[in-house]
Amino acid sequence: MRSPQFQAARNGETPSPSPPQQRNNHHHYNQTPFHSTLAVQKLRRFNWLIFIFRLAAFFFSCPSSVFMLTNSHGSSHWYDFDAFRFVFAANAIVALYSLFEMVVSVWEISWGLTIFPEALQVWFDFSHDQVFAYLLMSAQSAGTALARVLKEDQATCNTSSWFCMQADISIALGFAGFLFLGFSSLLSGFRVACLIINGSRFHL
Secondary structure, three states, X not given: OOOHHHHHHXXXXXXXXXXXXXXXXXXXXXXXXXHHHHHHHHHHHXXXXXXXXXXXXXXXXXXXXXXXXXXXXOOEEHHHOHHHHHHHHHHHHHHHHHHHHHHHHHHXXXXXXXOOOHHHHHHHHXXXXXXHHHHHHHHHHHHHHXXXXXXXXXXXXXXXXXXXXXXXXXXXXXXXXXXXHHHHHHHHHHHHHHHHHHOOXXXX
16 A cells, blocks of 8 residues: 555656654653652752761871871970870871861762772772771770870979870860761761672762
8 A cells, every 4th residue: 555655646646745754752851760860869959968077087197196296295205205105106007098088078079089999989988998907906095095194103293284284185186086987987887887788989
């Protein structure tokens, strides 16, 4: 059976164009499911939470190292004590590490990508969080023990009370930095678990 367009062309008439065929493309209208939008929002909140913990760890560990570095009053100097040198070094390392991780978090929030390959980045964050958290805790414990000995001896603290007070402030700030580094470690551990279970750093 000939089509109307063929018969019109045979009679010398201009065939009218056939209406376009309707295709069932309704599933192409929205390429991104609704639940993925919610997932993206959750990921951004999660990344912001990590950034806040990194910022807090830097906010406390950096002043802790500065307080210890400037703790010299009279004949008392922080570098004369091994424990105080340990406190300064541990807090300085954590401050630099937290600053680097803040840059990593900002990069991930801005671009949705990790600086290193995903698996390497996840394991790097988790392993360094663990190592530096134990390092900071050990340093603060050693500093606390030395500060207690100096107060019991009373020779150093009576001669220069500001020296002992500044050491106490540095140690207290270091403990606060350890607390927020521990929170960061929990979140990085969660990302490791998601990577192992789902093959992605986030639980979607």
